Amino acid sequence: MNWRAQVQDKLPEAIAMLQRYCRQPSISAQGVGIAETVAMVREMIENLGGECRVLDDCGGNPVVYASFEPGPNGNPNRTLLFYNHYDVQPPEPVEEWTVPPFGAEIVDGKLYARGAADNKGELVARLNAIALLKENGGLPCRVKFLIEGEEEIGSPALPRYLEKYADLFRADACIWEFGGKNQYEQVELVAGIKGMCYLQFWCYGADVDVHSSMGAVLDNAAWRLVHALATLKSADNRILVEGFYDDVVPPTEALKRIADELPVEDLKSLYGLRRPLITGDANPNYALLFEPTMTICGIESGYTGEGSKTVLPKRAQAKVDCRLVPNQDPDDILRKVRRHLDKHGFTDVEVTQINGERAYRSNLDHPFVQMVVDTAKAAYETEVVLHPNSAGTGPMYPFGEFLGMDLPIVSTGCGWWNSRAHAPDESIRVADFERGILHMVLLMERFGADV
Amino acid sequence: MNWRAQVQDKLPEAIAMLQRYCRQPSISAQGVGIAETVAMVREMIENLGGECRVLDDCGGNPVVYASFEPGPNGNPNRTLLFYNHYDVQPPEPVEEWTVPPFGAEIVDGKLYARGAADNKGELVARLNAIALLKENGGLPCRVKFLIEGEEEIGSPALPRYLEKYADLFRADACIWEFGGKNQYEQVELVAGIKGMCYLQFWCYGADVDVHSSMGAVLDNAAWRLVHALATLKSADNRILVEGFYDDVVPPTEALKRIADELPVEDLKSLYGLRRPLITGDANPNYALLFEPTMTICGIESGYTGEGSKTVLPKRAQAKVDCRLVPNQDPDDILRKVRRHLDKHGFTDVEVTQINGERAYRSNLDHPFVQMVVDTAKAAYETEVVLHPNSAGTGPMYPFGEFLGMDLPIVSTGCGWWNSRAHAPDESIRVADFERGILHMVLLMERFGADV
Known part of the structure; x- marks a missing residue:
């Protein structure tokens, strides 16, 4: 199957879906558009033949559960869980945007919208990968989604949903919500968070x-x-x-080797720093990852x-x-x-x-981790770097706590180094979005085949 | 001469003058009403037969100079300088006032206005003392005023005026702008500032x-x-x-004795303090005065x-x-x-x-200091306490620097312990204002007689 051509062929539909989704504000901090967005997410899932349940009995904004059955040749014993969130940051300061924050305009190959990079592009890429696989013989594995609506305000209710609905969300592996390309145009994957x-x-x-x-x-x-x-x-x-x-726990030698191999960003010029890094001459990746x-x-x-x-x-x-x-x-x-x-x-x-x-770090020796890396290389045709964990934070620990501490979780997405998540002029590049769809297609194919 | 009866007799006129003056806003921080206020001050001085010069060639809001000649029996070799300021703090937050801030209403014996206590009451009391003395045989001494318009914003230009016009303002003693009664209804005088x-x-x-x-x-x-x-x-x-x-310079034994005799306020309940004083068991007056x-x-x-x-x-x-x-x-x-x-x-x-x-402290052994204390006792018929200096600050040092470091300066005024200078519902008590006029009459009389 020439998946690359397939993805390209269906790209206009995928973009139209993303634009529609981005034009629907869903600002958890301000309580804007939550019900409308949940309805739209449900519609997108059901249009693809997925089962959808809107969970709202543990407080906070609803958590959307979705499930897609494997196709006739798919592996019913392999379940991949996607974690996404439908809420976005407030668009303020609106006057600093050069395009309307909920316009989803495409300018110079970039789609601008609050939430485009964080995290609507990822959900739409994943759903379109599912659509492609279904149109071409069916899903190679079982797929579930957990799509929450309070990530931007700290996911306060999420652990309760995960605890109560642990059986519903049970999976063999999990793809986390974010990711993209760094300043060196390398695809960055992370397998944990602080x-x-x-x-x-x-x-x-x-x-x-x-x-x-x-x-x-x-x-x-x-x-x-x-x-x-x-x-x-x-x-x-x-x-x-x-x-x-x-x-x-001090990092293992293997983790240190990974840190040594990761690129070192020029933070001084990126942020206009007035003082040297507090890590001195040491590789800053050590502190970012392990301290x-x-x-x-x-x-x-x-x-x-x-x-x-x-x-x-x-x-x-x-x-x-x-x-x-x-x-x-x-x-x-x-x-x-x-x-x-x-x-x-x-x-x-x-x-x-x-x-x-709490922090979470997947076992980097788990075959799923390497599978995400390999399929990213194949999809993006560029260098891929794996961070043992992000320097940032997210609600990853309760996934381990309630679904199993051996659950391998890897984060990947279609952002880029100037995506400006949480800031004015948030954007994704359409080319990255296209490769992101392809990555998810290749991953599900490999994941279903893997025994 | 029964000065007490004289003051009482003329009190309605003095109050009317104060109300008119308080109703004229003069907010240096906001540049409100400065020219109008200067014109009103000049008019008040000239109506009393004083010579007035509006000095404006050293920057900032004008400094008003006034001079009153001694009467036929007065002492032309004795000059008393009054320091006042015509500017006031902004009235904000206006919504916290229970009366209009520039209404100068009298309620329960108190005149409420922004500037009533700081520092319009003092100027009007002093001018009315001059009026009374002039109506009853003439001034016993030469009297000068320095009335500036930037005290509430730190008197940035004042040193330049004092330097340039040192000869004009030269005097044998100076009465400073502020003062009043403390919680124990004692009259507080201060002979310096930090x-x-x-x-x-x-x-x-x-x-x-x-x-x-x-x-x-x-x-x-x-x-x-x-x-x-x-x-x-x-x-x-x-x-x-x-x-x-x-x-x-460590305080002299004489200064320490004064500190020992000053009342100790109950700061803990006054401010709702959560922690003990940082001075521990020591007399807090030591730190307030000397540290x-x-x-x-x-x-x-x-x-x-x-x-x-x-x-x-x-x-x-x-x-x-x-x-x-x-x-x-x-x-x-x-x-x-x-x-x-x-x-x-x-x-x-x-x-x-x-x-x-810089700080300034008058020589407490100078006879003028005791003269202000004695006349305050006679006028107020209550206890009088002399602080070697205030814990607060003011532009006193340039008076010493340009008019002579041996210039005795004592501060007294007609405020009270709840005058709320700089805060909503600023007020003076009419009875204190009346005694304040009397105090200035008695002081000028003694000052002119003193040789």
């Missing part, structure tokens, strides 16, 4: 803001918080919370407008994001931070956890 | 905000600033900048809204207010902070000075 412990700090000093002349005698919430934070991490970026690194972080995402107290205001602020807050590696537990990290603050005399500094998520 | 070095810190890490997953390898402007600030002051509130305390401070007035970086945002901020800023004691130089403090940052490896943290002002 965890997260997002902490909110508050310190209250007084009922009211006080004239700063009283700083001679009054303690100051901003100073308290600054001193408390400064004890958490050294100026040379070593996390000082007692026991923070206890559960970190936990502690990042101040925000801090705020008192007056920060123009000029001067002589105020002693009544309160101060900070938001701190810890990225975790496999085996670290966000609840345990919270307890350790609390204990650290108490031990250092900062019992007055409050800390709570806003988001907690 | 200085200020208001610092703005900036730290830039990147051209753009970056996804926080990059915290594994990227340095973080917020962490840099937190660590830099934490080196400036210990967690137990000792300022750690090398040489910061070098120029601090420099370093106060974070504001700090800001990254995302500080609801919930979580996983961002590594491109920049961070802080505003830090150092209150200085006599002999400390704000420019020198800035240099020492810069040197400290460099020495501790924070060459990337920028620091600039937004406001700089």
Whole structure:
């Protein structure tokens, strides 16, 4: 079968489907268009002959379950699960878009829309791969989808759905939601994610803001918080919370070799950095892949407008994001931070956890991982790099927790290095979308044949 | 002469004058009503037979000079200078006022207006004292006024006017602009102010905000600033900048005795403090009067809204207010902070000075100081407490610098402990205003007689 020609032949239909889907806003943070989008997703699935169930009994936006039976020559004992989300980030700041965020216009070979890269392009590519396989002899394996609607707001309800419907979603392998090409036009695949412990700090000093002349005698919430934070991490970026690194498992030699082989991006020019990397001369991939972080995402107290205001602020807050590696537990990290603050005399500094998520890393020796790599090479005809895990986070751990910790999960998608997910002018390149469809066709074919 | 009866007799006229003056907005921060207010001040002075000059050749809002000749029995060799300002704070937040901020309504014996306590009540009290003395035999001494229009925005141009017009403003003693009764209904006088070095810190890490997953390898402007600030002051509130305390002259035994005798306010309940005073068991008046401070007035970086945002901020800023004691130089403090940052490896943290002002403290043994105390006791018929200096700041040092460092300056006014200067529902009590007029009458009488 010349799948490449088949994909090319059907591309206009696939693009039309993607445009229609992208033109339907589905903004979870603002509660916009959720019901309409769920209806559209159901329609797309049922039009392809899939079974669809809209699950909504565990809170939050509905989770869409879909199932496609194997064809007459397909393997009924092999089930591939796709994880996608139908919600998108808010389009704001809208004025910074050069095209309408829900217009799905194609300009210079790129389709622009909020959600095009994150994550509507991926779902439509996967559905079109299924359509092609069905039109050409039937699906080579059983296919399931979990399409949730709260990924952009932290997937708070997802673990409950996975726990309750574990039997429904059971699979032999899982394709995760995101991916694309890096600056070197290599296809990047990831086989895991980091965890997260997002902490909110508050310190209250007084009922009211006080004239700063009283700083001679009054303690100051901003100073308290600054001193408390400064004890958490050294100026040379070593996390000082007692026991923070206890559960970190050093990477195996095999993992280190993978890290050594991954490309090193020029972050200095990409972000306009003023300071050297905190990893010094070491390969930055080591830290990105294998080391936990502690990042101040925000801090705020008192007056920060123009000029001067002589105020002693009544309160101060900070938001701190810890990225975790496999085996670290966000609840345990919270307890350790609390204990650290108490031990250092900062019992007055409050800390709570806003988001907690454990890391997940697939067994890289699982044949499914290599299968995704090989089919990507065949589909994209370019270099493919496999990251043991992303430096970012996602709700991958509950898939392992409820569907089996040996579930191999690999993430791939049709984004590119300037896709601008979460930012104005989000886009995918039509050529990548086309190869993305082909990749999924080849993968399902190999996956069904594999015994 | 029964001055008390005279003041009472003329009180309705004085109140009408104050209401008219308060109804004229004069908001320096917003450039509102400056010319109209200057015209009104000139008119009030000239109506009393004073000579008025509007000085506007050194930048900023005009400085009003006024001069009143001594009467036939007055002492032409004794000159008293009054320092006032005609500008007021903005009335915002207007919705928190229970009366119109420029209505000057009298409710329950209190006159409510933006500027009533800071500083229009004082000017009108002083002018009415002059009117009374002139109607009853003439002024006992020569009287001058310096009435500026930028006190609420830091008096940036005032030193230039004082330098250029030093001969015009030359005097034997000076009455400063503010004062009133404390919670114990004692009249509080102050004979000096603290200085200020208001610092703005900036730290830039990147051209753009970056996804926080990059915290594994990227340095973080917020962490840099937190660590830099934490080196400036210990967690137990000792300022750690090398040489910061070098120029601090320990208080004399006489000054300490004064501090011991001053009332101690219950700050804990006044402000709803969550922590003990940083001065521990020591008399807090020592620190308020004699010790420099370093106060974070504001700090800001990254995302500080609801919930979580996983961002590594491109920049961070802080505003830090150092209150200085006599002999400390704000420019020198800035240099020492810069040197400290460099020495501790924070060459990337920028620091600039937004406001700089030196402290000033009158010689408490000067007879004028005791004269102000004695006449206050006679006028108010209550306890009077003299603070060697305020814990706050004002442009007092340039008066000494250009008119003579031996110029005795004492501050007194007709505010009360709940005057809410700079806040909604600013007010003075009419009874205090009345006594304030009397105080100025008695003071000028004593001052002219004194040889």
